[in-house]
Amino acid sequence: MTHAAYQSHTESAFEARLIRRFQEGDPDAVTVLFDLHAERVFAYALHITGSREDAEEIVLEAFAKAFEKAAGFRGDSPFRGWLFGITRNLCLDRLRQPRLPALEMEGLDWQLSDNGTMAAQIETQTVVRQAVALLPDDQRLVVLLCDVEQWDAREAAEMLDKSLMATKSLLYRARRTLRTHLAALWNDSEEEGETDHAL
């Protein structure tokens, strides 16, 4: 058994014990499972919806539905699979609702020393965000989960409901596309800068 497979098996066994404790009515099992998965569910929902408020609501709703499903289930329930599946569906439902445009500058890192450095860093952050926004949905999501949130490909595959190989391949394609977008956007901004200086 590989290390990753062993880790996955151990996590599943731990989770199965917690679900049995929940089915026996133990409230501690609920809080432990919530602590285990809340950040991942939140990160996924945040990157899909682009709204912290929506993502927080989805976290609560997804856990409640997954636990309610597990409560009436006999045998070992695939809790994490349910939780992630419910999260995906709730996010899709949320995207179908009319919404206000998200603030693009939200979350930029402003902790910088001098004005020149600050301007350069804000420009870089803006260009990178534009390039990420240009990616197709599935590529954008895998980049955000693996490169921003630092999930390993196995975790991302589980959340995206794809095979491990398909996820790794998608991530590679996404980075290549992103590199192309970044190069194009930087060329544009350099040309604009040159035009400004010429005026």
Next chain:
Amino acid sequence: MRCDEIHELIGLFVDGGLPEETMHRLERHLLRCPACSYEVRTMEQTRALVQKAIPVSQLSPAYREKAAARLLDRLAPHLRREPEPASARQWLLPLE
């Protein structure tokens, strides 16, 4: 190793998911091949730029606490009631 074989493995190389022997063969190729070396370097730079530009999401401790409490409320029909704290009265010793 040929360049087209290398390109299939670059994603795994950048994320550290290659078996040791394959990684050494790929590294030897990179020393001789500027095109593949460029591919690896720009992949790593792209990943680093994204990590730097977009903050990791994080739930606030206040939200976690509130959400866990609301979850327990909603699941109350499925959960055991916590035993009521023992009344101080029952621990009083009778006066002699």
